[in-house]
Amino acid sequence: MTSFAPSPTGIRIGSAPDSWGVWFPDDPRQVPWERFLDEVSEAGYEWIELGPYGYLPTDPARLRDETARRGLSVSAGTVFTGLHHGPGVWERTWAxxxxxxxxxQAVGAxxxxxxxxxxxDDKTGEVLEDSTLTAAQWRELTTQTERLAREVRDRYGLRTVVHPHADTHIDSEENVSRFLDATDPALVSLCLDTGHYAYCGGDSVKLIETYGERIGYLHLKxxxxxxxxxxxxxxxxxxxAVARGVMCEPPGGVPALEPVLDAARALGRDLFAIVEQDMYPCPPxxxxxxxxxxxxxxxxCGPARPAG
Known part of the structure; x- marks a missing residue:
């Protein structure tokens, strides 16, 4: 796992393909990956996420070269899972x-x-399943997430951070708290996305203050x-909703990001805070x-931790 120097603690600011309107590995309405890398560096960021697998080069040597020559480093990869369905989806999920x-891991995240x-369905609105999990599905979600986190840690040295998200079963304050209370802090941390949590009625500062030890990563929107x-x-x-502009450019919306960052700094440890400006599709x-x-x-909003 990538190690952080013990002091000074702070926030490492980055951005992601999502902020360039990228939701899919390949889509003619999205900017080419070369342009994303050029522009995210030009905008002053030094950290990025991988985005949807296959958008950026999947050859590690090439990706390391492409990011390094633009002064960029990778903080994380992203996956979608349906672990509440239980062991029957494990093999497909793990692949x-x-x-x-x-x-x-290969590029240092x-x-x-x-x-x-x-x-x-996030495009058509078709209801795919009940929006509320049964008790049995909650047990599968938590136990299978712990299993995933253990495998990811043991095989790849990565820390799993679960992202509450609109139109998923981990969304509201009630469901986020239920998920955290039922999972092992040694295995599972939270990627707190300030925009999604506000979208679902949550208070990011309160969550950081209540579950500070579980906050492992931030998405800022x-x-x-x-x-x-x-x-x-x-x-x-x-x-x-995104096409309507529900996720807006800071500082024009909620939550206010200054208090969120202040609360995160008060935790006294290094955290990534990755900007995710949802705006798919958007003009290039x-x-x-x-x-x-x-x-x-x-x-x-305050000092960020120097790159390194």
């Missing part, structure tokens, strides 16, 4: 996880972001409260100016 984890599967109110009132699925010239302004805004 997907192993590819991502191997690449993340220390984390694997695990996102639960959606209960409704905000929601537009006016658009969110309409999305909630009309049951709009996550994908169309939109992301870079937004990324620049967001980086400047975050610099004004």
């Amino acid at each position: 997907h996880v192993a590819d991502n984890a191997a690449l993340a 220390g984390h694997l972001v695990v996102i639960p599967s959606f209960w409704r 905000q929601v537009d409260p006016v658009i969110l109110a309409d999305v909630v009132a009309n049951g709009v699925p996550f994908g169309p 010239d939109k992301p870079l100016p937004v990324a620049r302004r967001t980086r400047e805004f975050l610099r004004a």
Whole structure:
């Protein structure tokens, strides 16, 4: 696992393909990966995530070369899982996880972001399963997540951070607390996405203060409260909600990021805070100016840990 120097503690700011409108390994509406790498570096970031597996080069040597010559390092890979379905989905899930984890390890990342599967289709809104888990499904979700985290740690040296996400079963304050209370802190940490947690009615500062030892990683984003109110009132699925602009450029939405970062710094340890400006699909010239302004805004929020 990538090791951090013990002091000074702080926040390492980065960005991700998501901030360039990238949701899929290959999509004609997305910018080419070379442009993403060029522009994320130009915007002033030094850390990135891998994004959807296959978007960036999957050959580790090539990816290391492409990132290094732009002054970039990789903080994490990302996977989607449906572990509440139990052992029957393990082999298929592990095949997907192993590819991502191997690449993340090979390029020096220390984390694997695990996102639960959606209960409704994020494009069409089709309901795929009940939005509420049974007690048995909760047991499968927690035990299989621990199993995944143990395997990822033992085989690849990565820390598993589970990402509460809109339109999944780990979303609200109640469900996030239930998940954390039922999982082993030695195995499972949280990727707190400030935008998704606000989208689902949660208070990020309260969560950090309550479950500080479980906060292993941050995604920084905000929601537009006016658009969110309409999305909630009309049951709009996550994908169309993003297309409406529900995730907005800081500092124009909620939660306020300064208190979140202050609460995270108060934990007294190093954390990654990766900007994820959900805006799929978007015009190809939109992301870079937004990324620049967001980086400047975050610099004004307080000191970040130097790269290294």
